Amino acid sequence: MDTLLAQPKQTFANLPPEKRESIVRAAVAEFAEQGYQRASLNSIVRRLGISKGSLYQYFDNKEALFLHVFDHFTQQVKRQVRESMAGNSPNDFFVAARQVLLAGIAFIDNHPEYFQVYLKVLFERDVPRREELVARVRLFSLEYFGPLADLAMGQGLLRNDIPVPKVVFILDAMLDRFLQGYAQPYLDGGLALAGMSAARLHEEIDSMVAVLRTGLQPSDIGDK
């Protein structure tokens, strides 16, 4: 599960770290812009000012380079989640949701290209090991919300006419789609999420989470 998808060749490991990073950066940029199949190794080496032969000394082929990039991506996600959750593990289901959403926003702000790579993978066919890649990312959310929802349901904090997996789906879907709108401006329904001040964005998030809370809690619990 945590195993790496692909390891670069030894030659790559021998490189000074800043060169390794610049190579990964260039590759991420290319995959973010073009997706997997349209991404061009020629374009990547052009960006880097190195020869194609060199790139093939570092990675077996295009697929290995891509999988290495995706490994970096999941590590960054993990790090961002850990950072955003640091210290406070919320017991309230919807406070947790809010936090995940903020983590997502922070991730897109910090690594917009990585998120584009992910979106491309979602909807492109013939991406190597696509299902596995997608599953790895989606699990971050599902594995996190699942237990929390179980707990909340047990405490009677979620309406019991909707099964837990459905609750998790609704929550996850809403957050996911919000992030799509944040990353892809014409999916924000004209709200201009991307150009918003942090304060306004937090208001949008809060009102959305409030809607989810009211919608998903039992009817006999008072509104906020």
Next chain:
Amino acid sequence: MDTLLAQPKQTFANLPPEKRESIVRAAVAEFAEQGYQRASLNSIVRRLGISKGSLYQYFDNKEALFLHVFDHFTQQVKRQVRESMAGNSPNDFFVAARQVLLAGIAFIDNHPEYFQVYLKVLFERDVPRREELVARVRLFSLEYFGPLADLAMGQGLLRNDIPVPKVVFILDAMLDRFLQGYAQPYLDGGLALAGMSAARLHEEIDSMVAVLRTGLQPSDIGDK
């Protein structure tokens, strides 16, 4: 707004309808599988058993063919919406939402490839006139929900601490993401929406709309 994006050459118009349709079908299939840039005219003519020269007698270039396909797509959407709404114009905001969702499901069932083309356009760059194309489709939903939401808000049927555009966004986002899950199995959070019986699917839709209703209505209105 309703004008066509591109018209084929006269030669195409002179073709017998079934040939025109088979050409569009082949093109849709290719664009659905590969997106715009990766789609191959060679592959399309191979599917059809016609020569490449012929295709260029029908359309000026790849872009014109694609835009013609997209014109067909929007027409199909329009038809599906008209059909699904036939007769009953719901006065209840959330009944309307349910109906839009059902129309979306029906559309994906009837034209899965067209929906894939749309998803590809959403997340691929360098698609000709992408923003315009996306806007055309999204407007179906936004222009429909907007006035309904205005009305509902005026009647005090929506919580007044959330502005109408935000309400429309939340509703639209949830429906949109549900359809993504229906069309792209690993986006359904394990609910297996695609393989579901119609009856079960309707239950899922109903419970989701119920959540939206409870979440979006004023707190002083009783739950359903």
Next chain:
DNA sequence: CCATAATATGACCAGGCGGTCACATTAGGA
């Protein structure tokens, strides 16, 4: 200093692309 191993290079390959065009085939009216 030199031998050897590690790394860097870019010309080159086969194959695919969108697009063109000279030519072959067919259709229609006189």
Next chain:
DNA sequence: TCCTAATGTGACCGCCTGGTCATATTATGG
């Protein structure tokens, strides 16, 4: 029947792709 206009065809063009490899360059350590 025959001339003309419309339609169909596929070899070909320049360009780009992922990938290879013989060769040049650099590092290393005895």
